[in-house]
Amino acid sequence: MLGEIVKGLRTTFKYLFKKPVTVQYPEVKRPVRERFRGRHELKRFENGMERCIGCALCAAACPADAILVIPGENDPAHPNSPGERYAATYEINMLRCIFCGYCEDACPTNAIVLEHQYELAYYDRKSAIYTKEMLLVPPDKGHGEIPPILQELNRRPSPPAQIDL
């Protein structure tokens, strides 16, 4: 009987000399995996054009009804996106969003991508609604046909959408 207790104590004693497996969270951050589904970003093409064409398929695919897209007609002289339409309004309610990634799977132009940021906090409900300005990457952060993060081998979903500019 005493032997069994000593056996248990020996097990725990061993860990006195081992490094802890925990990390001190706010100071030390555990890296996330490539496929991690965090905060969304609206991507751009290399020339700075928005990838989003305002088709609202993300809003249709969203199980939580968190996305609002109101499309607008492109001004042919200064188009926001290739094609006829763009998203005049694009809002995601982060309190409704469940980060399932269905919007990303549904997006035909790979415009919306769930990136790695996961520290989202707000003081009121209104600031939980992320507008297009907050979601859209800066104009110089555009990229070619595929968002760079998707180019990496193991990244979710899918190869590029070939859209002729």
Next chain:
Amino acid sequence: MTAVADPPTVAAYPYTVPSPQEITRPALAGGRDTMVLNMGPHHPSTHGVLRLVVELDGETVVNVAPDIGFLHTGVEKTMESKTYQKAVVLTDRMDYLAPLSNNLSYVLAVEKLLSCVVPPRAQIARVVLTELQRIASHLVWLGSHALDLSAMSVFLYAFREREQILDIFELVSGARLMTSYFRVGGLAYDLPDDFTPTVEAFLDIMPGAADEYEALLSGNPVWLERTVDVGVIDADAAIAFGVSGPMLRAAGIPWDLRKDMPYSSYELFDFDIPIAKKGDIYDRYLVRMAEIRESVKICRQGLQRLKDLGPGPFTTTDRKISPPPKTEITHSMESLIHHFKLWTEGFKPPIGDAYVGIESPRGELGTYIVSDGSPKPYRVHFRAPSFVNLQALPHAAKGRLMADLVALIASMDPVLGDVDR
């Protein structure tokens, strides 16, 4: 005229579950010298928001009534307003310690409705991931069970290993808990290249880790005192209450849907069904620990099978069910139409119903779906193992000490999200 025997009264039937009012009403009326204690819904050892109305005589439990519903989320009803594919994300949120098992039960039922053939690679991947899920779930059970009986080290060690499994889920699906990785027709995305080495690294350490937990618990006199011959649910009671899973197998009945009604190609795997004899808390501990080791065995076989199969489709090629890859939609109008159609309207299964039961870490997790031919399910019902298993609680707790009730709840491993749905 021959004498007709009286029908058995309800009181004579030993396998009943009292309602909370059956205890509170006489107590409020007065004239009883027992004490009624309200345990929960915010009690750490009720493992969630379970309220127990306990009638005590001194420290002996005279009667106990589980009061459930505090975590009712209306998952089943909400599914009626979602398309079949969208409803997958809701299943994650029922039994939150085993989301992949929930995913599997649901998608298998929908696939049965559709008579959809799932590619072998997806089937094996599902088996490997649900077995990892079983280990993760059992580790939470072990940790919280030991913590309830004041063994804190086990809790810390168990969660250390569970973290690795959650990391594998993040690697595969992008989320640690709410995976939504199994979709109707197959998987959401293909397995990543570093899946096999990551899982193998985990499987290498898991048996050693299980040895460590057992070194702390198996022979420990305090643990034995609290668990052996406590909270007995014998075979008769287990069958009468419809108990399934490790609790049933601890009572000596080798019933496991993975063997008895194989799904998702479990028939190809070689594994044992651990059983015990008495059905007390210690037996449930032994069965679950043995199941962790069996799951490691199944995962290894699964990885070997994945290697033998090589790369292949991870979802069905039926474009009426699973959206086409995005490379196709840019040059094929038909694919683009399928893509838009599936993400907006969804697919329409034929009119009918389907039931699929799987062996979740807690027992038989069944999904019953009725289709009226529209893209949304007419009715979805889940046979939740935690709910059914919880019915045996009063039977096992009566006449035991209050402290045994805590150990009993922990050994039943209820997940309140699963109980209330």
